[in-house]
Amino acid sequence: MHQVAPPQLTGTARFLMPTTTFGRGASRCRAVLLSRSRSRRQLARKAKTSRVVDTVTSDGPAQQERMDKHHYLERLVFKLETHVSLPAAERRKLLDLPLTLRRFDAGQDIVREGELTKQCCLVAEGLVCRYKIVGDGLRQILSLHLPGDIPDIHSLLVERMDHSLGALTPAVIGLIPHEAVRTLTRAHYRISEAFWRETLIEASIYREWMVGIGRRSAPSRIAHLFCEFITKMTAIGLSDGVTCTLPLTQPEIADALGLSTVHMNKKLREIREAGLVRLRANRLTVLDWKGLCELADFDPDYLHLQPEAAKIDPQ
Template sequence: MPQHLIDKLERFTRLSDEDRQVLKALARKVRLIEAGVDIIQEGDRPETVNLFLDGWACRYKQLEDGRRQIVAFFVPGDLCDIHIYVLREMDHAIAAITPVRLATVPREILLDTMDRHPRITRALWWESLVNAAIQREWTVNIGRRTALERLAHLFCELFLRLRAVGLAEGSTCPFPLTQLELADATGLTNVHVNRTLKEMRNAGLILLKSRQLTVPDLAALQKAALFNPNYLHLEREGAHLSANA
């Protein structure tokens, strides 16, 4: 059941019971992917849209010599590009970081859903625009922020994204990322990430333990990251479209 997607879209607009049932019906065909396995590879022809139900994944580009840049993380509730099937072939790869359960949505079903349900369509447009905003913020992160600011910003973003879909409890959320994955996402070396994480722990900004992230003081972490959450657009900007509004 794509409850996390429903929770996410309702950060934009309140859905009707019919909308929720339609979204639940998208998860008819489910795939299980082992950790470390590519879900789709560069050069593949995309035929379906992937909806992440459980687990974490990443979007990445890899150079010929093996160096990798992670350009996005997927968490439960995320859709992998609602119009990806327009492309002839993938220009990047997507890999499972943890075991992943995802729904594969055929283009015909998604297009029919969007034709028949305008509120869902606008919510999916919002989801696409937020993804583009996140990509812009990642560019700023790598291009202009310091090592500590980069990591702190990523932690703030992931914490808020997980909280928005009901996957944070208080100040703690799941966090299965390794130091190498953090390095590949922030343009830092593994050694630099290790040193910066120690600095953040010593400052009381974060606690990483047992694949969990705890943020004792979110405001302090946001200040350290120069973090402005407005790019995540989580304040129900589509309230005027809400069911029974």
């Protein structure tokens, strides 16, 4: 396996996750998503209705709204360019996409399994996950999504959701009509290729997660999640490669890794005691990057990042 040097900061620090304490959000999330006594139908009835973002300011609502939308679409362009460079003309076209902003609370569904969708969801702020609830009410988190991601870009072609999309933290979501994206991708093949590349990279990450759940030990799974998360955060300018916000509760980490909360807590404590990481107040700090990568069997090639996106040195 390649030895991986700590990634270095790139991008701009303005792409910040919202600074929130996750305690109350976690309890709401568990109430909505983890209750074994509630069925999928009951969960759906309990889901809250999203609120349109209030953009009224003293500078004028229309101007502020345009600034917000432009800023969030810049996040989309920035994320796409961690994988492939886009010509200036294509970047401008992406920044012209129509966008409706909505806020979601932690634990709130953005799109539910079985729903028909007519728009794509751009993660503008916060941390979002794909998940499924199995028959006994337990949740499996399928993927984690950061600002700039469009986790349901596949809905352009497969409109009925076969999983749910939910907010793990308070989040701002930009809704982009399918027809606008279709028109753009038909007219600009480089943008179409960029979105197609994103879906292929998501499939690569799915394969890595499947290997982890199927074959890696619990400590290796936890370490791998930390390596992947901080590498992706570095690529979009939200980490210096040593520390980053990790607004996940231990039950949520367990749900992502197919572990019980008790077992996950025990193995996480072992990783901390080994001096590999410090996890405090929703903040992850890597103390021994090489050791963490060795425990995780982590090779970032499956993320398919441009060399300058995360500055990962394979030497």
